[in-house]
Amino acid sequence: MANNPENSFVLRTKDVFLSFGAVTAADNLNIEVSAGELVGIVGANGSGKTTFLNLITGYLKPEHGSILVMGQETTGMPPRLVTKLGVARSFQVPQLYTNLSVHESMLLSLAAESGKGGGFWKPLHRDPWEQQGMETLERFGLETYADRPVSELPGGGRKLLDIALSFALKPKLLLMDEPTSGVSVENKFQVMDTLVNVLKESDITTIFVEHDMEVVQRYGRRVLAFDNGSVIADGEPEHVLADPEVRTAVLGRV
Amino acid sequence: MSLLAIPRMALVACALLFVIPLIVPGWIMFVLTKALFMFIGVLGVAVLLRGGLLTFGHALFYATGAYTVGFCVKWTGVHELLLLIPLGALAGFIMAVLVGLIMARYREVFFAMLNLAFSMILFGALLKFYWVTGGTDGLATGTATLLGNPLLAGSFGYYYFTLAVAGVVTFVVYRYMASPIGYFLRAVYDNEIRIEYSGMAVRQVVYRTFILAGTLGGVSGVMAAFTIGHIVPEDAFWIQSGEFVFMALLGGFGGLPGPLMGAIAFEFIQTYASKYFPLAWQMTLGIIMLGIILFQPGGLWAMYQSAVKWIGRGGRGGEQS
Amino acid sequence: MDTRLLTIIFFDGMSYAATLFLLSVGLTVVFGVLRILNISHGGIYALGAYMGTWLALWGLDVGLPPAMTYLMLVAGALFIGFTTGPFIERVLLRRIYGSDMHIQLLLTFSILLILDDGMKLIWGMEPMFVSEPYALLGTFSVGGIIYPYYDFALVAVSIMFGAALVWMVRGTSFGKLMVSVINDHEVSLAMGINVNLIYTVAFTVGAVAAALGGAAIAPKIAVVPQFALEVVVLAFAVIAIGGMGSIEGAAVGAIIVSMARALAIHLAPELDLVSIYLIMIIVLAIRPQGLFGEVELRRI
């Protein structure tokens, strides 16, 4: 099976198309991502980056085209099932359990990952989840907030927790939507450093969306540039980000 | 962390509920008996509310439990509590398993109103199929037996039996709320998207909780049937459902003590209101409910907690000075 | 099935549909704009019925000609609509916009409880009935079955009423403001639209519709306490089938529910109530957002 070309890609989209009225948010996307890659996606606001993640994870359904994850057709599957195949994501606006504590949120991810999220008798607070949860929080530098309500986290912490919750699902493919948006300029690189270090230790294929060119340049090993729902450049960061067409599309200037 | 505080709280509450009947007049004990079985039903409503799910049709399960007793007494002559409680629970469970298949798809307004619609169907059926259900006259249940010995509603034995059932039910709900699904339920209120993106089905969380609530409703109905001695179609009516919601709101549904306080307060309010303004019972409920919503959304339990905090602060302040 | 039975079912269904539409259209308008299911709608409906009937009876008492009862019904309903509507919205609902849905539902539920008992205290437990508006119009017969013209009039009134509401929303500048508030609350605020005023007006329109609906039905039935909540559940079924917030949906929902009920009454009378909720469940199982409803996907 391993030498089947379909299977060597962690993600493969074929002519994926979606429009919202007059806006084409995904214009026949053909994107392939191999195991172990760290891919950055750049593009101006409204260029279809988030839509791309929503399509891959099944939150939105393409009008036509197909999506394959680890060689398996996932077109039309709901997010829950795509997640179970090993795709986890974070969100542009963090999706958190605001009334639970940071640690409890983490425990829920671990419970779901183990398939015991529907258990109704044994307590949630139990080992090994308790200890795994603390470990994961430590990796993301969130351990000091463990027992605080999520609603008390600062902006950067919310972003990190959102990612940590998906990371705890032990995904094969991790999608991050603007991990540094809403994080102050001074902390941007710190957040990214934390993330990249965590990811380095595991071998998770990662796609991250980022409209900050500097961040992409520094962390991406491959960059896709989006404009009006299509990919206008794909390659090494230096190469892609130097492209005048990309600079016009992303920054609105050369 | 109200949840971690419960075991200690539960001991205090148990001790109080154990001792009080020994020192108060009989009618108060009877009111407390009623409060205890209502509490079992309210727990179901309160648990659903933790997930942001409001139901206006909980009487569906309450009536299911009550009529389980009615039919058993009518057809088989069985009055045995230890048989009828599991049977009523099972009836509520089955009803919830069926109705829940549809309910679990809905939230918010739809959840509240669909459940109401289901309870109205049962209410209509109880009225119309009078040759089976006794119609508006309802059915008499007679005296319950415990292991074959008659147990008169209003007796000490009956009270302590009800207390024991309430204790068991509280423990079950406590375990449920401390389990993964209990926390996912709280999360349903917060963010369904994150739950689905964890690979967990929100629908399963809602479905299971609905079944738990339905089962509790059934148990509550069985105890109600014997305590009151008589069951009527109004047990399935929306006013009954509204009263369950009222009790949850009055006590506060954030933890387990709230529903108990709500049920007890409700029974006393009802006792007095039906004496002093018998024609304005709903209006009384409505006005109190408005007051809680606008001024004390956490209910009596939150009031108690802030009072304790306030006294605690005053005490510590005194020591320091 | 013979044609005679079908005709009867059709006429029964249409007259009931008119009733249901008058009952539900205000509920759907309020939900459409405020995104709140106003459970007290049933209370306002019942109040309209009571007040209209009471005024009509009073008019007959003081010797006004029977034809004046129509005016009295309408006057009573308008009075109720224009007093309860602004009061409930300004004094109570305004405090819970943005609260959890269960808080909003419970608030309007408590208002219903208060109204329901209030009516009992004012008008007592005895049924109240004014037959003049009904009798004055006379009857006609179809296939040997006698029908009152009043039922016909109800159908005409509900069509006019629906058309007026649709015109208000689509044809007037106020309607356009309303639609913009529905579509984007924040942007509307930023554009300087008086959102508060729009809410008050929309809620009042709903209340007036409810009261008028109640007054229009009153001569057909005896007004009794406690029908307030039953009618809300019914109205909910209608607008859930049609799609919450859609006026056309309320019309289609009313027709579907009525036809199902008319069929049930003539073919399997025990199932009249069940048929309504069964239809609702079937429609919602296939189209959870209702026939004219739109799915709202949260943007993430």
Ligand SMILES: Nc1ncnc2c1ncn2[C@@H]1O[C@H](COP(=O)(O)OP(=O)(O)O)[C@@H](O)[C@H]1O
């Ligand atoms: N649910 C939706 N409904 C309508 N339009 C949408 C929706 N989601 C995205 N869009 C539109 O699709 C385009 C791409 O949006 P998005 O993928 O969010 O862009 P990006 O993430 O690159 O900023 C935008 O024009 C946006 O307005």
Ligand SMILES: [Mg+2]
């Ligand atoms: Mg985006």
